[in-house]
Amino acid sequence: MTIQEIQQEIVEEFSMFDDWMQRYEYMIELGKSLPLIEDEYKTDDNLIKGCQSKVWVHASLEGDKIAFTADSDAIITKGIIAILIRAFSNQKPKDIIEANTDFIDEIGLKEHLSPTRANGLVSMIKQLKMYAIAYQTQLN
């Protein structure tokens, strides 16, 4: 599936819920099922300091696609990471570079991606794109 298709799928899943509690509960469930980053990659180099919560991201190139794994010490942050990773992992660098995160607004979680939230997510998205740019040049 393309990034857009996955994002659409996520939007549809979230549209089943009619209040924030259910959306958050689902997001927390997704966070709990997030494939964890291997401990060896949970290093300071892979750490994004978000002031309130910490985020770790690791990327590796598999064929012509990038696989991301990530983790956070806060479960809500982790839930959003799970959603982002689902959309962006196992995709081609070029598609990752071009993709946006507007679907997060559509599922009612926009506030978590506010640059003033200090939870590390905005930096994490930047980081995903940086990895994509780096691997793209490597592939060329």
Next chain:
Amino acid sequence: MIAIENIRKEFPILNRTVNGKPLVYFDNAATSQTPQPVIDAIVDYYQNYNANIHRGVHTLSQEATDKYEEARIKIQKHFNAANSYEIIFTSGTTDSINLVANGFTSLLNEGNEIIVSALEHHSNIVPWQMLCERTGALLKVIPMTQEGVLDMEAYKSLLSDKTKLVFCNHVSNALGTINPIKDIITLAHGVNAAVLIDGAQAAPHIKADVQALDVDFYVASAHKMCGPTGQGMLYGKETWLKKLPPYQGGGEMIAEVTFEKTTYADLPHKFEAGTPNICGGIAFGAAIDYMNNIGFDVIAAYEHELLEYATEKLLAIEGLRIYGPKDTTQKAAVISFNIEGIHPYDMGVILDKLGIAVRTGHHCAQPIMNFFCIPGTVRASFAFYNTKEEIDILVAGVERAANMLR
């Protein structure tokens, strides 16, 4: 008895909703809310006598100057300073501390020691570290116990004839601990060290008497005591304020300027360069009047009731731990807590969804969080306009969030 219903009516913001729920505001230690009389003072200034002070001969300038200086006297009386010129208007606690720390640059030498407590806000750590870098003085730390109380025996052993300055907060923002500042001051004076007390968290709850304390510097922010943001005060003993060089140069702080030499104005103007936050100073005075009209005894008694009620209810929640002194008489109305296995950030996000404002994180006191080996806490801090019903909403919210997050 506090007339809580009448008081709440004076705070317009308490009527608003957040995420569809009535606002429950428990982040008072970060910034308190503003009552109508203070809002009125701000509006009155801009509507009726907005003008620059201390310079114009025209009526508006004179009116603004009079009101600004009246505010200084209100603050002087409130803190029982001997002279109104010992009250310096600043932009806040942080600014006040930086003013003093800068002033000490020329008064310290290599090998001198200055002492900080383990319970400080970054505002009362970083300016002193910078002072140490400039002068070669050494920073020593008074340790605290597992209950978040300062170890006074350790403090005594840190004091020596090398000690020049001691600085400590009156009340800790992260844990709520009320520190034994009278003892801290007396002991420091025993070795001729000056003492600065950061009263940012105490000022909303406790009326400090700077003469009875015999403190050398006492600092506070208006926005934590029903006043506006960007406004604060520094009390300094006359002898110290005369000894310290000016902080910033500019207009207002001079007696005479030529290109060869400038002489500085007398206190307090020596430390008040440029056009100040005139409206802020006046509104600060209005805030102090407002709180004194209710009465600090009444405020303290009621807040203590809220603190005890909330402590008991919160401790009944499984896995909840409160950081700081167990004895609530040793605390201001602040509860810093975590629930086992739950990140404070997650708790804060869910509580916000329920309309409850708390602070989460390290509260600008990372050394304290490192001490307890935690990323932060959830902090609920109460003011005299809060109610037990709101605490019930908080407790129910914490339980609900815990069920979602565990």
